Amino acid sequence: MRLFKQLVVVFAGLGLLVTVLVIFSYDIIKLDWVSFMEIQESYRPMEHPLAVPAQSIPIEGPAYISSLGSPLNPVEADQTSITRGAELFNINCKMCHGEQGKGNGSIAPFLVDFKPADLTSDVIKTKSDGSLFLTISNGVDGRMPALNENLTVRERWDVVNYIRILQAAQ
Numbered sequence: 001m002r003l004f005k006q007l008v009v010v011f012a013g014l015g016l017l018v019t020v021l022v023i024f025s026y027d028i029i030k031l032d033w034v035s036f037m038e039i040q041e042s043y044r045p046m047e048h049p050l051a052v053p054a055q056s057i058p059i060e061g062p063a064y065i066s067s068l069g070s071p072l073n074p075v076e077a078d079q080t081s082i083t084r085g086a087e088l089f090n091i092n093c094k095m096c097h098g099e100q101g102k103g104n105g106s107i108a109p110f111l112v113d114f115k116p117a118d119l120t121s122d123v124i125k126t127k128s129d130g131s132l133f134l135t136i137s138n139g140v141d142g143r144m145p146a147l148n149e150n151l152t153v154r155e156r157w158d159v160v161n162y163i164r165i166l167q168a169a170q
């Protein structure tokens, strides 16, 4: 009988302990534990990233530093680049600019104010590779989205190389 009483006390004690732990660990009672990771300045998801510090160079090379003007195309237009460029163009640009780059993609009719440019037009043909690269990177304000988050620097050059193929096919 005495053993039974002792067991009851022990289990009651354990039960209480577990209940208290559960209450705090599931935030039923929320304690603001001091957590050092939280105290630092940090960026929450979807927040704008830090502005690029002056005179710093992106790890992918000086791809676009505004004071340097249009960058030169460092990627040779070989078969690999063009095949990749075609694939990426079809994923990222075709819906607006159309399969042949004519500006007649499947969602072009819904863009009422500004139609996608005809990438095979003389105007675009005369633009430098670097200028096309910057358009893909930064978009056209209010008209075309910036695609720098969809395409790496290398991938953007592949797309530029493919646009030249589309133009030559005209």
Ligand code: HEC
Binding pocket: 089, 092, 093, 094, 095, 096, 097, 111, 114, 115, 116, 117, 119, 124, 132, 135, 136, 140, 143, 144, 145, 147, 159, 163
């Ligand atoms: C949501 C639709 C949309 C997508 C996606 C899009 N564009 Fe555009 N793009 C436009 C529109 C609209 C214009 C015309 C802007 C204007 O009127 O100046 C344009 C203009 C351009 C121009 C001409 C810019 C200039 O200097 O006049 C180029 C080059 C271009 N796009 C390339 C691309 C490439 C390459 C991709 C894919 C990586 C792409 N675009 C994806 C809508 C799009």
